[in-house]
Amino acid sequence: MTMTKLRIWGGAGEHGRSCYVFEGEQHRIMLDCGVKKEGIGQYPVFSPQEAQGLSAVLLSHAHEDHSMALPLLYKYGYRGEVWTTKATAEQLDSYFCSWHSYVASRGGQLPYDERDIKAITYRYLEDEAPSGVWREICPGVQIIWGRSGHLAGAVWFGVELEGKRLFFSGDYSRESELLAADTPSMGAGKSVPDHLGMMPDINLADIAIMDNAYGMDKDPQAVKLERLRAELGRILASKGHVLLPVPAFGRGQELIVWTREQFPGQTLIIEPDIWQGLQRLSSWREWLRPEALVRIEQVLSDDSVFVPRNHAERIRLLEQNAAAIIVTGDGMMDSPRARWYYQYLSDHPSLGGDTDDGKVNNNGVVLTGHASRGSFGKHLLDCTSQKTDQKDRCTVRHVIYKVHQGVSDVKHMLERLPSKQVVLVHAPKSHTDLVYDELIKEGWIERGEGAVKAIYSLEPGATLKV
Numbered sequence: 353m354t355m356t357k358l359r360i361w362g363g364a365g366e367h368g369r370s371c372y373v374f375e376g377e378q379h380r381i382m383l384d385c386g387v388k389k390e391g392i393g394q395y396p397v398f399s400p401q402e403a404q405g406l407s408a409v410l411l412s413h414a415h416e417d418h419s420m421a422l423p424l425l426y427k428y429g430y431r432g433e434v435w436t437t438k439a440t441a442e443q444l445d446s447y448f449c450s451w452h453s454y455v456a457s458r459g460g461q462l463p464y465d466e467r468d469i470k471a472i473t474y475r476y477l478e479d480e481a482p483s484g485v486w487r488e489i490c491p492g493v494q495i496i497w498g499r500s501g502h503l504a505g506a507v508w509f510g511v512e513l514e515g516k517r518l519f520f521s522g523d524y525s526r527e528s529e530l531l532a533a534d535t536p537s538m539g540a541g542k543s544v545p546d547h548l549g550m551m552p553d554i555n556l557a558d559i560a561i562m563d564n565a566y567g568m569d570k571d572p573q574a575v576k577l578e579r580l581r582a583e584l585g586r587i588l589a590s591k592g593h594v595l596l597p598v599p600a601f602g603r604g605q606e607l608i609v610w611t612r613e614q615f616p617g618q619t620l621i622i623e624p625d626i627w628q629g630l631q632r633l634s635s636w637r638e639w640l641r642p643e644a645l646v647r648i649e650q651v652l653s654d655d656s657v658f659v660p661r662n663h664a665e666r667i668r669l670l671e672q673n674a675a676a677i678i679v680t681g682d683g684m685m686d687s688p689r690a691r692w693y694y695q696y697l698s699d700h701p702s703l704g705g706d707t708d709d710g711k712v713n714n715n716g717v718v719l720t721g722h723a724s725r726g727s728f729g730k731h732l733l734d735c736t737s738q739k740t741d742q743k744d745r746c747t748v749r750h751v752i753y754k755v756h757q758g759v760s761d762v763k764h765m766l767e768r769l770p771s772k773q774v775v776l777v778h779a780p781k782s783h784t785d786l787v788y789d790e791l792i793k794e795g796w797i798e799r800g801e802g803a804v805k806a807i808y809s810l811e812p813g814a815t816l817k818v
Contacts, residue, residue: 356516356818358559358775362386362396365781365811367722368417371396372561374818376514379407379493383509383520383561385425386418387451389684389724392460395421397812400428408489411436412522413506414443414601420451423468433475435489439505439636441474446600446625454686477507478638483534486512501525501533502755503602504632504639510538510557516818519557519769523565523778525755526764527573529606530633530644536769559818560771565722566758567783568790573754580751581614583718588618588675592702592714592746595678597690597729598626603720603753604679605630605648611677612651619676620657621669623689626679627659670696683719684727691728697746715746720753759787766796772805773816784809 356376362369368388374381388394403425411434412418422434448469455462481487483498496510502523511518517538526533538557587594596611598604604626612620622630633640634648651657658673660666670676682690697715723729732748756778757765766774776784788809791797797804808816 356514356558358518358561358816358818360775360810360812360814360816361398362388362394362812363417364775364777364814365779365784365809367565367724367779369394369396369421369812370412370418370778371398371421372520373398373402373406374511374513374516374518376492376516379490379513380405381493381511381513382406382409382425383511384412384418384522385409385421387416387420389416389454390726392458393420393451393455395424395463403428403430406430406432407493408432409434410495410509410511410520411440412500412509412520413503414440414447415503415523415599416447416451418523419444419447422472423448423462423464426471427464427468433473435475435477435480435495437478437505437507438476439639440503441476441505442632443503443505443601450600450682450687457686483507484537484539486510496538498534498536499532499639501528501531504531504636506531508534508536510536516558517556518818519560519562519771521561521563521757521765523755524563524757524761524765526761527754528641529573529610530641530647531606531639532641536765538769557769557771559773559775559816560765560769561775561777562762562765563757563778564759564762564776564784564787565756565778566752566754566761567779568786569752569758570760571754571758572760576752576754577610580718580720580753583716583749583751584611584615584677587714587716587718587747588615588677590702590714591675592716593670593674593676593678593697594715595680595690595693595697595717595746597680597683597685597693597717597719599683599721600625600681601629601632603683603755604681605633607720607753608679609644609647609651611679612654612657613647615677617656619669619673620654621666621673621676621678622657622659623680624659624661625681667696670700674702683721683729684723685717685719685729685732686727694728694732694746713746717746717748719748719750721755723750759790762787762791763796766804770803773808773818774804774806775808775810775816781809781811 362371
């Protein structure tokens with residue numbers, strides 16, 4: 353009997369360094385090869401010999417925690433291809449640059465060099481087969497893919513290897529403001545947009561690797577957006593500037609469109625890299641919801657949106673506009689520019705902040721994503737939670753914009769694509785354990801034919817028989 357295994361080389365029991373290997377007697381397929389943004393960077397737990405033995409590599413999307421260890425494979429002797437989308441490949445150069453800057457800023461060195469980055473060769477999924485259609489990538493191995501709604505170019509994968517089927521959600525969201533998500537399917541038919549609520553033809557997966565980054569968080573996007581609208585509205589009403597630090601690609605572009613619609617006429621100051629990301633997104637129409645392009649184009653032509661060309665213009669825009677919304681790169685605020693904005697807003701209390709006792713700083717920073725331990729964003733949030741005396745500083749709040757799954761989404765995905773075994777990933781093990789407990793209590797492994805036989809909360813280094 354064929355022995356098939358799933359090896360966890362990163363991503364389970366932690367936030368970051370997504371890396372999994374689906375292994376049979378003849379082939380080994382890697383899914384993602386990312387890093388963990390802590391210290392000078394943490395990389396997947398594999399050896400040079402293991403990299404050389406891979407048959408193919410599948411990449412779900414461009415974010416650092418899924419992609420930035422890819423050059424290590426080529427340094428160690430992997431000579432195969434990375435199967436991904438054109439949009440993902442286009443975005444990777446920006447992430448390689450930002451990852452290099454991050455590591456250097458912490459006194460570290462990359463474990464690979466530019467030659468290893470240039471050695472990466474890509475095979476574009478959309479050139480090989482449309483979404484929802486199986487495609488053989490090597491003898492005995494087939495894959496199927498669909499849009500995951502997380503980022504332009506981001507996908508989920510199905511893999512059939514030596515008679516066993518694996519589903520990998522990648523980072524999945526069916527509640528994006530702009531991006532379309534295809535319903536996960538192991539069937540042969542074309543996937544349909546998940547937001548239409550339609551059921552495609554599906555088959556049972558032998559094992560599923562499932563995004564559960566938000567753990568026990570059950571709030572839908574609408575609830576999160578209402579909290580975000582209230583927080584931004586509070587700062588703007590007090591005549592304060594509000595800073596939104598975001599990744600180069602992803603939720604930043606969605607937040608620009610959403611804030612423009614929520615606060616029409618409000619001044620938006622958008623850094624060039626984020627603005628260019630929005631322009632780029634408008635050209636990736638195949639990744640968008642039907643109504644998204646019109647919404648993007650309305651922002652691109654809005655005369656209350658300003659893109660500073662240099663530092664002097666940046667300061668002028670801040671001085672001339674009260675209560676502006678500022679969108680800058682780096683969601684964890686480690687970049688020099690994000691830190692500069694924080695310092696400026698702390699040093700320049702808002703125009704509406706005068707009191708009898710002097711000036712009160714009504715400016716604010718709102719973090720909308722994960723803040724890693726050791727990041728500047730996490731430091732600011734810790735200072736706020738510990739009530740450190742920062743009365744002269746701008747306020748810092750954490751209000752999530754949903755780009756991942758929580759426990760309710762995991763249940764929805766299990767209903768749409770049942771799997772014999774399920775590995776919950778992308779969150780600290782303590783958070784994953786809580787989700788595991790709830791799923792077990794609700795009887796997800798006792799639902800008869802086609803039901804889940806096992807649910808796992810694991811850590812890097814674990815191996816499962818499939």
